Amino acid sequence: MSFDKITESDSKYNHLEQMSVSDLLLNINKEDQQVPLAVQKAIPQIEILVHKVVEQLKKGGRLFYIGAGTSGRLGVVDASECPPTFGVAYDKVIGLIAGGDTAIRMAVENAEDNETQAEIDLKAYQINSNDFVIGIAASGTTPYVLGGLQFCNNNQIPTGAITCNQGSPVALLAKYPIVVVVGPEFVTGSSRMKAGTAQKLVLNMISTATMIQLGHVKGNKMVDMKLSNHKLVNRAISMVMNELNVSLDKATQLIETYGNVRNAIKNYTK
Structure with a gap:
């Protein structure tokens, strides 16, 4: 050919x-x-x-x-x-x-x-x-x-x-x-x-x-990212703070409880 x-x-x-x-x-x-x-x-x-x-x-x-x-x-x-x-x-x-x-x-x-x-x-x-x-x-x-x-x-x-x-x-x-x-x-x-x-x-x-x-991004954020290091954990906490308008402590608690941004946002109750 x-x-x-x-x-x-x-x-x-x-x-x-x-x-x-x-x-x-x-x-x-x-x-x-x-x-x-x-x-x-x-x-x-x-x-x-x-x-x-x-x-x-x-x-x-x-x-x-x-x-x-x-x-x-x-x-x-x-x-x-x-x-x-x-x-x-x-x-x-x-x-x-x-x-x-x-x-x-x-x-x-x-x-x-x-x-x-x-x-x-x-x-x-x-x-x-x-x-x-x-x-x-x-x-x-x-x-x-x-x-x-x-x-x-x-x-x-x-x-x-x-x-x-x-x-x-x-x-x-x-x-x-x-x-x-x-x-x-x-x-x-x-x-x-x-x-x-x-x-x-x-x-x-x-x-x-x-x-x-396939739905793995919300807005422009990686809401399903794996929190495999401190940088990504901090990024996730910041995303939750901005999305839910909550404090650093609350966002940290949500991430620790639910393991990723999507679940933290979905399960948040005031």
Whole structure:
């Protein structure tokens, strides 16, 4: 299959090693500024995908991210942040990376080239047609992701993708593709840069919009967040004080009694 692999095309800059630190930083920043504009163009695709994700999760399904390298790590990060931020179970949003958890910290040789491993990884979670799987691949050619998406398509499990190459195999295989064309990287082929930033922005949009649609935000506050450290406990107390117009002591008592902001507000009686 032939397509324009923009993520691998030559940087618009050359002789990087001869640039001053100031020029390096200014030019990287110049390229980075194009990313949110590219994401903006993909909002119609993101919206369609989010509607489907919400529909699946309302049926009791789960959201899976599959990817390799930077793409896989970004999926794992987004999935791991959903429970503390929105109070959902740890098996509601699941990030899978080629090579397993070891690959989060160090590259696992040839892991992304295994076309059948994603199927094995997904089957370990008894994946079914209520779930939704998003393949993340900057190039749109990662065998691990392609194999996982094909397995899902064959089993009536809806699929999405986040990629940076129009017409790539991943974009064509996913039923709900998101394509963010950010152009060549500052360092040729280093898709951890603009492509990675684009993927992070899109993942933020998907998980945040989905969780708001599922009712895990009230007003603009994370009322279901897990109070796992002093900072979050203090934030929760402040939220309760402002919402109920009660004293610090009363808000503290409510949080200690009910364990989170939503329950504290719901069970408050004057």
